[in-house]
Amino acid sequence: MTASATTPQVRHISLASPFQDQKPGTSGLRRPTPVFQQPHYLESFLEAVLQTLPGVQGGTLVVGGDGRYGNRRAIDVILRMACAHGVGRVVTTTDGILSTPAASHLIRTSPGCIGGIILSASHNPGGEEEDFGVKVNGANGGPATETLSDAIHQATLALQGYAVVEAAAIPLDRPGHHQLGAMTVEVVDGVADFVALMQQLFDFDQLRDFLGSGFPITFDALHAVTGPYARRIFEDLLGLPVGTVRHGVPLEDFGGGHPDPNLTYAKPLADALLQGDEFCFGAACDGDGDRNMILGRRCFVNPSDSLAVITAHATRVKGYRNGLAGVARSMPTSAAVDVVAERLAIPCHETPTGWKFFGTLLDAGRITVCGEESFGTGSDHVREKDGLWAVLFWLSILAAERCSVATLMGRHWSAYGRHYYSRHDYEGVEQTAAAELYGALRNQLPTLAGHALAGDRIGQADEFSYTDPV
Template sequence: MIRAVTTTPYLDQKPGTSGLRKKVRVFQQPNYAENFIQSVFDVIEHERAGATLVIGGDGRFLNREVIQVAIRMAAAAGFARVVVGQGGILSTPAASNLIRKRGALGGLILSASHNPGGPTEDFGIKYNVSNGGPAPENITDAIYARTKVIDTWYAADTPDIDLDTLGEVQVAGMTVEVVDPVADYAELMETLFDFDAIRASKLTMAFDAMSAVTGPYATEILERRLGFAPGTVRNGTPLPDFGGHHPDPNLVHARALYDTMMGEGAPDFGAASDGDGDRNLIIGRGRFVTPSDSLAMLAANAHLAPGYAGGLKGIARSMPTSAAADRVAAELGIPAYETPTGWKFFGNLLDAGMATICGEESAGTGSDHVREKDGLWAVLLWLNILAATGKSVDELAREHWARFGRNYYARHDYEGVDSSAADTLMRDLRGKLATLPGTMIGALTIAQADDFAYTDPTDSSTSANQGVRILFEGGSRVVFRLSGTGTSGATLRVYLERYEPATGDLDANTGKMLADIVAAADELAGIRLHTGRSEPDVVT
C-alpha cells in the first residue's frame, strides 16, 4: 500500500554546492526530509520507473532514520531496486563508484561532509546523477523550485528493513539490496595502484579516520590488504557524533595526527580523511603538504601508479586552489583548467575526457575513476609514489619545489560571521574592483582584479560571481569567497598565495612569507571593519 501524505512547502530547501545541509533539528521537522526527497523524485519522474537508486551516508546522527524513509519513498516512486550500504554506510566516493558500476539512475548521499554530527549538529542530503557526480545546477535548481510548491509526498506503508544484514529484501515490490560498502571500492583501488609494491616498501603510517565513514575502508585496505600494522587506523569506528569531534582533516581538527608526525619516532607517512570520506590530509615525517601542493605533486608523479602510467589528459583545479598544479601541467604539455568551487564542474571535464586529476584547496583531490573527490584515493596514490621512488614526503616536496618553484599558501576562515556583514564586505569589495589594477598595497602592485566567472568548455554554460580575485605582479594573489558548506551564519574564506621561484627561498615559514599579503587582504576588504574579527577562526 502507498501512503499519500499532504504537506506544505519549506522555503529554505535550496541545495548548495554539496546538497541540502541544515541542523539536525531542522531535518527533524515534520515532513522536512520527506519534502526534499520527494522533490528530487518529482524532478526525475520520467526516468525513475524500473531504475536503480543508490542510498548511503556517513553514519552521522539521523542517517539510519532518513535512509528508512528514503527506501519507502523510493518504492512508492517506482524504482525497481535500491542498493544501500550495510549499516547505512557509504562513503561519498564509494557511492559514486557504486552508482557508476551498477548503472544506477542516481543516488542519495546522506552527509554534511566535514561538518560536525550529533543531535544538535548538522545533517545533509545530496543527489548524485548517473555519472556518479553531484547533480548539475539545472537539476538542483529544479529540485529547489519543486520544494517551494510541493503539496504531497508518497511512501510505501511498510516497516523498516534490517540495514545490518547483507542480502536482498522486498519493499512493496521493490528490491532492496544491502551490500558490503567497502568491497567494490577496494577492488577499484586495486586496479589503480600497485598494492604489491606498497606492501613490499615496508612503509609505516598513521591514518586518522576521525570516527567517520572512512574507518572501515581504511581498515580493510590499509591494514588488511596492504599489511600496515594493526592500529595504523586511528578512530576507525564511524560514530553518529564523530566522537564529539569536528571531522575536518585540517591542522586544527587533526592536531593529534600532526603532533605525531612532527614528533620523535614519527612514522613515514600520516593522513586523515573527513566525515564522508572525500577529503584528505597529507603529512610526511616532519613535513605538512598543503592540499594545493598535494594536487601538484600527485599530478607530477601520477605516472608511477599503474592506473595513470599512460599519462594525464589534463589537470583541473578550483579557482581558490593555488596555481602550483598549473606549472606542472605546463611542463607536462597538458591543459590546465581553473573552475568554480564544486566537484560538478570537474565532472563535466572528466566525462569529456579533458582532465584526469582534479583538486580543490579544501583538501579534496580525485581523478576520473569516480566523479567525486576521494580522500583515500589520494592517500593510496601518495603511498604508491613513496613506494615507487623510495623517497620521503619531505624529499619529494623539496625536489618538486626545486623544479617548479613554491606557491606558499594558506586559507583563513572567518566562521559564523553575520550574513549581512559578510554580504556587505563582498559587495563593497566588488564595487571597487575596476579601480584596483595598477595600485599598490604596501609593496605589492595589483596587476588584475576581478569577480571570477567561468565558461564551461564542455557545454558553454556560464557561472558568475564565483569569488573575488586580486592578482599581484609576480604571481601572488588573494581570493575572497563566501562558503556554501556551513549551516549557520556565513563563512568568509580568504585564500592567500605567494609564488616563490625555484631560485628563491623554498623552505621558509609560511606565515612569514604571507604576512604582507595578509595585511593587504585586510586593507582591501576591511575584514576587521566589517566582521569585527581581528583574526581568523581557522588557518589551514
C-alpha cells in the same frame, strides 16, 4: 531473501504548507539534525527529489551515508518512499555505511542506475544537536547539476504532500536481497567494490613492499565513514599492524569530534607527525570520505601543493602511466598545478568552487586529475573527490621515489617553484556592508595591477568568471 507479506499500501500525506528553506547548496541540503527531525521535513525534500530525478519509475537508486546520527532512520524513509514512487531497485550497504566516493563508484557500475542519495553533512559534526545532510548524485556518479538542484528546490516550494508505504524496516546487518512490494532492495558490502577499484589503480604489491621496509604510517578515520575502507586496505590487504587505522569504527557522533581533516580538528594526528618520530607518513579523511590531509614527518602538505605533486608524478602510478588528459583546480586553489601542467604540456582549467564543475570536464575527457584548496582531490575514476584515493596516490609516489614526504616536497619546489596563497572566509557579515566592500574592490580592479603592496608588486587583479568549455 525476505519479502513483505503483501504489496504495501501507498499513503499520501498532506502538508499544511511547503517548507521554504530546502534549497540545496553545492553539496545538497545540510541543516541541524533537529531541523531534519521536524515532522515531514526529511520526507518533503525526498519527495521533491523523487519527483524531479529522471528515470525514477523502474530505475535503480543507490542509497547510503556516513553513519552519522539519523543515517539509519533516513535510509528506512528513503526505501519506503522509493517504493511508493515505483523505483525498481535500491542498492544500499551493510549498516548503511557508504563513503561518497564509493557511492559514486557504485552508481557508475550499477546497471540502470539513475543516481544516488547520500546521507552526509560531510566534514560537519554529527549527533542529535549537530548536523545532517541529504545529497543527490546524478547517473554519472557526480553531484547534482545546478539545473537538477534548482528543479528540486522549485519542487519543494510547490509541494502539497508526499507518498510513502508502510512497511517494516529492511535489515541491513548483512548482504542480501529483499523485496519491498515490487521493489528489490539489494544490500551489498559497501567496501568491496571500492577496494577492488583501488587495486586496479594502485600497485598493492609495490605498496606492501615499501610499507614493510621500515616506512611506518598511520591513518586517522576520525570515527567517520572511511574506517572500514582503511582497515580493509591498510591492515587486511597491505599487512600493516592492527591499529594503523586510528578511530576506525564509524560512530553516530564521530566520537564527539569534528570529522574535518585539518591541523585543528585532526590535531593528535598532526602532533604525532609534526612533533613525534614514530611515523614517516600520516593521513586523515573527513566524515564522508571525500577530503584528505597529507602529512610527513615534520612536514604538512597543503592541498594545493598536493594536487601539483600528484599531477607531476602521475605517470609513476599504475593507473595513470599513460599520462593525463588535463588537470583542473578550483579558483581559490593556488597556481602550483598550473606550472606543472605547463611543463607537461597538458591543459589546466580553473573552475568555480564545487565538484560539479569538474564533473563536466571529467565526463568530456578533458581532464584526468582535479582538486581544490579545501582538502579535496580526485580523478576520473569516480565523479567525486576521494580521500583514500589521494592517500594511496601519495604512498604510491613515495614508493616509486623511495623518499620521505619532506624530501619529495623539497624536490618539487626546486623544480617548479613554491606558491604561497591565502583564503579568508568572513561569516555572518551584514549583506549591505559586504556588497559595499565588494563594490569598492571591484572599482579598484582596473588600477591595482602594477601597484606595490607591502613591498610586493601586484601582478594581476580581476574578478573571477567562468564559462564551461563543454
